[in-house]
Amino acid sequence: MGSHSNKLRSVALGFVVLLLAGCITSGITNLTPTQVPRNTTGIYRIEMIWDSNQQALRHETIQPQVQVTGHTNAYLMKRTQLLSNRWETLIGPLQPEETNLFYRIKVNWKYNAIPVPRGDSQIDGPFRLRIVD
Numbered sequence: 001m002g003s004h005s006n007k008l009r010s011v012a013l014g015f016v017v018l019l020l021a022g023c024i025t026s027g028i029t030n031l032t033p034t035q036v037p038r039n040t041t042g043i044y045r046i047e048m049i050w051d052s053n054q055q056a057l058r059h060e061t062i063q064p065q066v067q068v069t070g071h072t073n074a075y076l077m078k079r080t081q082l083l084s085n086r087w088e089t090l091i092g093p094l095q096p097e098e099t100n101l102f103y104r105i106k107v108n109w110k111y112n113a114i115p116v117p118r119g120d121s122q123i124d125g126p127f128r129l130r131i132v133d
Contacts (some may be wrong), residue, residue: 026052028124035130042093049086050107061110069102101129
């Protein structure tokens, strides 16, 4: 009878661990329009919201970036002043003949773990920004 009880405890513990792991969510919401009018500077704003319900999240380690197709550098995003979960960056200058900007948004962060904090990331996209005359 003890063996059956131990199996039940193991199954129950496994179920609880899966349940807790499934409750942690994070999400990227791209706020950038899909189409913008061309401007004289060739510089365009990319905006997003990143939400997470991870209790162990180390908020000071959140580092979102925009990865533009065809560009080697990532554009680091900065937190906006009004909302702690809203981020933005400026991309460009784009060439006058460019009509499409393809990009992905990636968020890196750390969370408390034992024995040391661990890193995680999330990426979304690709997204397309059409620049129209």
